[in-house]
Amino acid sequence: MSERILIVGGGTAGSVLANNLSDRLAGEIDAGEVEVTLVNDTEDHVYKPTWLYVPFGEKTPADARRPLSDLIDRRVDLEIDRVTAVDTDAKRVSFERKDEELAYDHLVLAMGTSVSPEETPGLAEGGHHFYNPEGATALREELASFTEGHLVLSVIGVPHMCPVAPLEFVLIADDWFRERGLRDDVEITYTYPIGRAHGIESVAEWSGPLMEDRDINVETFFNPEEVDPDEGVLHTVEGRSLEYDTLVAIPPHEGSDLVREAGLGEDGWVDVDPHTLEATNAEDVYALGDVADLPTSKAGSAAHYAAGALAKRLASVARGEQPTTRYDGKTVCFIESGRDEGTYISFDYDEEPVPKEPSRLLHWSKLGYNQSYWLTARGVL
Ligand SMILES: Cc1cc2nc3c(=O)[nH]c(=O)nc-3n(C[C@H](O)[C@H](O)[C@H](O)COP(=O)(O)OP(=O)(O)OC[C@H]3O[C@@H](n4cnc5c(N)ncnc54)[C@H](O)[C@@H]3O)c2cc1C
Structure with missing residues (x-):
């Protein structure tokens, strides 16, 4: 047998x-x-x-x-x-x-x-995300017509897929609005549930100055419990409120x-x-x-x-x-730090990651990896 x-x-x-x-x-x-x-x-x-x-x-x-x-x-x-x-x-x-x-x-x-936005009251009606095909497609339409106002990216669900994707999103968005001459009219805020900008300490330290440089507001200890889609407001467990024009959330995961x-x-x-x-x-x-x-x-x-x-x-x-x-x-993550720059981190159970200096080469390495993924999934590489 x-x-x-x-x-x-x-x-x-x-x-x-x-x-x-x-x-x-x-x-x-x-x-x-x-x-x-x-x-x-x-x-x-x-x-x-x-x-x-x-x-x-x-x-x-x-x-x-x-x-x-x-x-x-x-x-x-x-x-x-x-x-x-x-x-x-x-x-x-x-x-x-x-x-x-x-x-x-x-x-x-x-x-x-998979994601479950309905776990946070008002999120399914009031927020966007890019964590499934439907969400990413709807967000494309939303961003295409977003020319001014407050874009908030809020990390709600932890743990979530790809811990660096929310940071990548705001850093790419910053470049994307700049390229289109809209950045002065778009305020960007990134929120995170714990007392720093990322769960991995070295990534939080690396991203802090970068976000400041790029004029991206960072709110920490920010745990949304409800979204008010009519007023465009996020309410948190800590009793804080944040107004948004477009909300991109990392929803709770199932x-x-x-x-x-x-x-x-x-x-x-x-x-x-x-x-x-x-x-x-x-x-x-x-x-x-x-x-x-x-x-x-x-x-x-x-x-x-x-x-x-x-x-x-x-x-x-x-x-x-x-x-x-x-x-x-062992885990390796390429991180987009904009539209044409990236870095990467590598770590394991015992070793903390150290983000490398962002470069065009690392951005192209991420894009190259995304193409070669289809070979690695087959076991060719
Ligand atoms: C926007 C985004 C960006 C990301 N970027 C990166 C990145 O840059 N680098 C990185 O390393 N990771 C990244 N990730 C995370 C990465 O995609 C996931 O960690 C990875 O897909 C996990 O693989 P998996 O096989 O565990 O699950 P999945 O890839 O989700 O595969 C699970 C499979 O199981 C199937 N399935 C589920 N239930 C059943 C069932 N009951 N019966 C039969 N089949 C079932 C599903 O249909 C699916 O095909 C990203 C994720 C997202 C959402």
Whole structure:
């Protein structure tokens, strides 16, 4: 009987893992000793970092999509369906469309996360965001007609995908309005929930002078509890209010019901060992990427490096060997600091990042990485 590895979610984490496993275990898969199945609820793979550029007219949501069937190695069984329940005792999952359950020996959860603006009263009606295709497209229309007034970017949901994207947004917006000769008529404010401009201390220190230089107001200890769309006002838990003409929010993010119902994590993020990625509450279950409760960023690069480590571990397990590889929390983020400059940070569980001096080269490196992503997701690079 073959070892069955089932991966739920064909985003960055699941796709990189599936391709990496099919490479490492090609011989065993061909010999019928191992089966790798990847289940995703849509036909397409989505590369979310593209959405940052949609509001500024640089990209479209279609640029972020490619058929999974083009990205996933032929040795992987690709199933398009939604997993609706996980039974970790019986080691089976059930589906939305397919009646039959699927049994596994090793289950990897990689369902990512999505935004839930309705959790903050008034936000869905009064705010914009760029954290899904619809939001990014609507924001493009809003910005195209925004020629004067107060643009507020408010980080509401923490943790959220890509911790640096809100900073990138305001720094790009600053340049974008300058290029269009509108900056003197547009005030920009960035708000953050804790007592500094970013959760990562060195990024907060790096961005402080930059924001001042670029005339971007920064409000800290700012936790919106309600948006008044009619008056255009944000009200915070701290009793403060901020008027806006256009609000761009980073909405609250959702954990997964599947995770809660399977008893794998109370708040919807899977409780895992940060090094082995094994679920704390079930045998032979692993999680990686945004759905995992890891002490690092919800970033594609973290998902990518974690997938590489887990592929090595699972390949060892499938061969009956003791796994020794550990994920060290490695995460690398390119950060746009404007329309033609960028920097980058690299860190892990033990090492704090140090942002590099922004340069055109690093901006072009980010754009270059975004193109080569389609090769890295295939496991070519
Ligand atoms: C605007 C923006 C900019 C970003 N920029 C960067 C960046 O510059 N650098 C960086 O490293 N990261 C960035 N990120 C974060 C990055 O996109 C995510 O961290 C990454 O996508 C996480 O990968 P994942 O595989 O865990 O989840 P996802 O990519 O979200 O994939 C999850 C997959 O699971 C599927 N799925 C969900 N539930 C089920 C189910 N029940 N059954 C079957 N399939 C299911 C989903 O449809 C999806 O295909 C950005 C994110 C955003 C929103």
